[in-house]
Amino acid sequence: MATSKLHALWNHPAGPKTIHFWAPTFKWGISIANYADFSKPPEKVSYPQQVAVTATGLVLSRYSTVITPKNWNLLSVNVVMAGTGIYQLARKIQHDYFNEEQAVVAKE
Numbered sequence: 001m002a003t004s005k006l007h008a009l010w011n012h013p014a015g016p017k018t019i020h021f022w023a024p025t026f027k028w029g030i031s032i033a034n035y036a037d038f039s040k041p042p043e044k045v046s047y048p049q050q051v052a053v054t055a056t057g058l059v060l061s062r063y064s065t066v067i068t069p070k071n072w073n074l075l076s077v078n079v080v081m082a083g084t085g086i087y088q089l090a091r092k093i094q095h096d097y098f099n100e101e102q103a104v105v106a107k108e
Contacts (some may be wrong), residue, residue: 012071024074031077034084040096050088057082 022092036055036069061078064071 014071014073018071020067020071021073024077027074027077027081031080031084034081036087037088038084038091042091045088045092047092050085050092052085053081054085054089057085072075 009015010017016022034050055079057078061075061082062095064078067074076095
């Protein structure tokens with residue numbers, strides 16, 4: 001039974017013999033790196049980088065549902081990319097804009 005499932009995966013149109021398998025698999029590296037950056041101080045987070053990660057995740061999440069054959073690995077990696085990018089942007093915006101207002105109020 002396991003052999004037949006492995007054989008089916010190997011010969012699937014989005015299986016390991018195609019770029020449709022490897023491209024999203026390598027994108028997981030970007031998502032994992034972005035997740036690892038959660039511990040980085042917000043002042044070291046880059047707006048352009050996080051906007052690019054978020055936009056890529058959002059746009060390609062939409063289009064990964066349209067392609068045939070369905071590539072659930074591509075959909076999931078793009079959802080995670082969008083999520084980590086949004087979280088990083090939220091951290092950066094909160095640090096840059098809302099902490100300054102609190103500091104000004106505290107000084108008065």
